[in-house]
Amino acid sequence: MSTQKMHIDVYERNWLIFSAILLVLFATAVSVAAFGMGIQVPAPEQRVDPRTVATDPSSPWSNPGLREIAPGKYDAYILAHAIPNWEYLPKELTVPAGSVVTFYVTSSDVQHGFKIQNTNANFMVIPGQVSKLTIHFDKPGTYNYICTEYCGSGHGVMYGAITVTP
Amino acid sequence: MKQYQVSTAEKKFIGSHLLVAILALAVGSLFGPLQAFEHAGWDFYPYLRPLIKSYYQGLTVHGVLNALVWTTFFIMGFLTFNVIFGLKRPLKNPVLNKVGFWMMVVGVVTAAVPILTNQATVLFTFYPPLKANWAFYVGLTLVVVGSWVEGWGLFTTYLAWRKENANERTPFIAFASLITTLLWQICTLGVATEILTMLLPWSLGLIEGVDPQLARTYFWFTGHPLVYFWLLPAYISWYAFLPKQAGNGKMFSDTLARLAFWIFLILSTPLGFHHQYVDPGVPPAWKFIHSMLTFGVFFPSMMTAFTVVASLEHGARKNGGKGALAWIGKLNWSDPSVAAQLLAGILFFFGGIGGLANASYNINLVLHNTAFIPGHFHLTVATGVTLSFMGISYWLLPYLTGKKLWQPKWATIQAWAWFVGMIIFSNSMHVLGLLGAPRRVPLNLAPYVPAEWNSRLIQVGIGGAILFFSGFIYLLVMLKTALNKETVETEVEVPVAESLQDVSLTPEWLDRWAPWIYGTLALIVVVYGPVLFDLIKNISLTSPGFRVW
Numbered sequence: 001m002s003t004q005k006m007h008i009d010v011y012e013r014n015w016l017i018f019s020a021i022l023l024v025l026f027a028t029a030v031s032v033a034a035f036g037m038g039i040q041v042p043a044p045e046q047r048v049d050p051r052t053v054a055t056d057p058s059s060p061w062s063n064p065g066l067r068e069i070a071p072g073k074y075d076a077y078i079l080a081h082a083i084p085n086w087e088y089l090p091k092e093l094t095v096p097a098g099s100v101v102t103f104y105v106t107s108s109d110v111q112h113g114f115k116i117q118n119t120n121a122n123f124m125v126i127p128g129q130v131s132k133l134t135i136h137f138d139k140p141g142t143y144n145y146i147c148t149e150y151c152g153s154g155h156g157v158m159y160g161a162i163t164v165t166p
Numbered sequence: 167m168k169q170y171q172v173s174t175a176e177k178k179f180i181g182s183h184l185l186v187a188i189l190a191l192a193v194g195s196l197f198g199p200l201q202a203f204e205h206a207g208w209d210f211y212p213y214l215r216p217l218i219k220s221y222y223q224g225l226t227v228h229g230v231l232n233a234l235v236w237t238t239f240f241i242m243g244f245l246t247f248n249v250i251f252g253l254k255r256p257l258k259n260p261v262l263n264k265v266g267f268w269m270m271v272v273g274v275v276t277a278a279v280p281i282l283t284n285q286a287t288v289l290f291t292f293y294p295p296l297k298a299n300w301a302f303y304v305g306l307t308l309v310v311v312g313s314w315v316e317g318w319g320l321f322t323t324y325l326a327w328r329k330e331n332a333n334e335r336t337p338f339i340a341f342a343s344l345i346t347t348l349l350w351q352i353c354t355l356g357v358a359t360e361i362l363t364m365l366l367p368w369s370l371g372l373i374e375g376v377d378p379q380l381a382r383t384y385f386w387f388t389g390h391p392l393v394y395f396w397l398l399p400a401y402i403s404w405y406a407f408l409p410k411q412a413g414n415g416k417m418f419s420d421t422l423a424r425l426a427f428w429i430f431l432i433l434s435t436p437l438g439f440h441h442q443y444v445d446p447g448v449p450p451a452w453k454f455i456h457s458m459l460t461f462g463v464f465f466p467s468m469m470t471a472f473t474v475v476a477s478l479e480h481g482a483r484k485n486g487g488k489g490a491l492a493w494i495g496k497l498n499w500s501d502p503s504v505a506a507q508l509l510a511g512i513l514f515f516f517g518g519i520g521g522l523a524n525a526s527y528n529i530n531l532v533l534h535n536t537a538f539i540p541g542h543f544h545l546t547v548a549t550g551v552t553l554s555f556m557g558i559s560y561w562l563l564p565y566l567t568g569k570k571l572w573q574p575k576w577a578t579i580q581a582w583a584w585f586v587g588m589i590i591f592s593n594s595m596h597v598l599g600l601l602g603a604p605r606r607v608p609l610n611l612a613p614y615v616p617a618e619w620n621s622r623l624i625q626v627g628i629g630g631a632i633l634f635f636s637g638f639i640y641l642l643v644m645l646k647t648a649l650n651k652e653t654v655e656t657e658v659e660v661p662v663a664e665s666l667q668d669v670s671l672t673p674e675w676l677d678r679w680a681p682w683i684y685g686t687l688a689l690i691v692v693v694y695g696p697v698l699f700d701l702i703k704n705i706s707l708t709s710p711g712f713r714v715w
Contacts, residue, residue, distance in 0.1 A: 113535050
């Protein structure tokens with residue numbers, strides 16, 4: 001039926017074309033960042049049992065902390081917990097400038113967040129899952145890591161710090 | 167021509183939705199400013215101790231009542247009105263709608279008890295393994311299922327109308343309202359599954375633990391389309407009511423308005439992973455796909471922006487508006503309903519831009535769970551949606567009750583105060599987020615807050631104070647209108663804009679339901695299926711509950 005053709009005003013058509021181009025540009029920018037520049041978001045790493053992850057001697061989070069795996073390269077096992085007093089273990093880390101640190105973070109109770117200020121590290125910490133992300137620390141200074149997900153009454157005081165020495 | 171008469175009983179029924187909505191807003195909005203004041207260093211929570219135990223309990227009340235109860239009740243009332251008035255036909259099974267409504271009311275009361283007794287301080291996202299009292303989950307279930315039942319009442323009304331009018335195009339306000347209802351029914355399957363298969367049996371002690379990653383995935387299946395459930399009723403008003411109110415304009419493009427609603431139905435649900443970009447248990451490839459679809463759902467909003475502005479301009483030019491932008495001054499700004507909706511639209515535009523930043527897979531790494539996020543959604547749901555609903559109520563309440571709007575001047579002041587207060591509040595929240603301030607934190611007490619945040623934290627408090635004033639005026643205008651002794655001489659005219667095009671020329675395929683519904687379900691299966699299948703296959707119910715508040 002000829003009356004069934006869709007009528008689109010010329011200004012409207014131009015606006016829709018403009019909108020489509022704009023969105024393609026955004027999508028391209030995101031794609032370039034993701035695939036060209038290697039911006040990482042957490043990927044499924046490992047499942048753990050939150051009931052035993054902090055106590056089982058074979059779990060790296062029973063002894064959380066920094067391990068130097070090669071000169072200037074570190075693995076940081078960090079445990080987030082609300083019980084007993086809303087903190088990360090360890091509370092403080094120290095690495096020399098130029099270090100590459102891979103974080104492995106999990107929770108032994110509720111959900112938490114983990115955001116290292118002034119870096120691109122910002123992810124969820126979910127019981128049963130391990131969040132992994134690698135960060136280069138080039139500039140000396142103190143970088144707080146703070147909890148960004150509500151985890152009970154101590155949520156606002158939950159933080160730790162990485163000191164990057166010159 | 168006399169307008170279609172909605173029966174007194176139906177007007178009362180729609181009005182009771184408004185009553186619950188506004189009561190929820192009244193209580194919930196008491197707590198919004200308290201969060202803002204805390205940021206500025208004026209912490210009132212210690213004085214509320216006997217009643218409200220903590221900042222987080224206040225935040226739970228604010229989130230649940232404002233984001234879930236105020237919106238859902240207002241929307242179900244408004245959509246019911248649109249279906250009846252649009253189809254010019256009474257409800258087919260009013261009992262069904264009533265049952266749905268009362269289920270929702272019972273649900274709100276059931277959930278309110280544990281919230282107010284500090285047994286459910288889990289915020290409106292209620293992420294497990296934070297474990298609320300079972301009544302909280304029962305209450306939420308009743309609200310959702312009640313809204314489904316009301317929706318079925320609307321669908322049966324449509325089917326009856328269709329039988330009586332086999333070849334007619336569905337009138338736009340009814341058409342768009344039915345799509346919004348359908349969108350809600352599809353997307354809430356996520357949260358319903360979360361509660362019924364995990365949270366409720368767990369809170370009752372029937373199962374030992376839950377899988378928090380799977381629970382989050384179910385939650386965000388519903389969580390993002392939820393914002394379209396909030397937004398689309400405001401869009402309906404901007405498309406079909408506002409042009410008429412603002413200057414007797416006509417709806418510029420009926421065809422594209424309908425197409426936009428179908429695109430919303432298809433694209434609103436399969437993009438929930440953009441809330442989970444930094445979740446460890448979701449593969450990055452799927453996060454990327456959802457980010458692309460998120461950009462896609464921006465497209466119908468751009469269509470909406472064009473049609474709405476063109477419809478407003480059409481009216482303004484007829485009334486002598488000139489120039490590229492000067493015609494905006496010819497809009498009927500002195501009508502509080504118009505002022506509120508126009509101002510809501512302006513701030514929503516900026517909220518949309520911020521949303522694109524959140525949707526960007528990479529930029530989100532800087533923004534995730536910072537104060538930027540509440541800054542963003544106070545422009546969208548708390549202004550684009552809420553201020554529009556306030557504007558709608560400025561004509562809807564007089565229409566339903568036959569009472570004159572009390573002091574329209576104060577209603578206009580209310581809209582402007584909301585606009586100004588929200589600019590100050592939201593701008594400072596966005597900046598704080600970029601500086602690294604987390605959301606959901608009483609920042610005045612947090613030990614890691616640097617001095618450079620202080621000036622912004624005070625602006626959050628100032629914005630909150632102006633919003634508190636505006637909210638108070640809104641409630642006063644509503645109360646005084648409901649009790650007004652002055653009545654309107656003739657029934658308030660429902661301001662529905664005609665279509666500029668001949669509606670009978672709107673293509674028939676835009677009025678067919680089945681292909682769009684199949685398309686919607688197929689896309690959901692394609693982009694959610696594999697991840698959900700994997701998460702369910704590897705489900706580990708290893709998280710016991712915690713009550714750490």
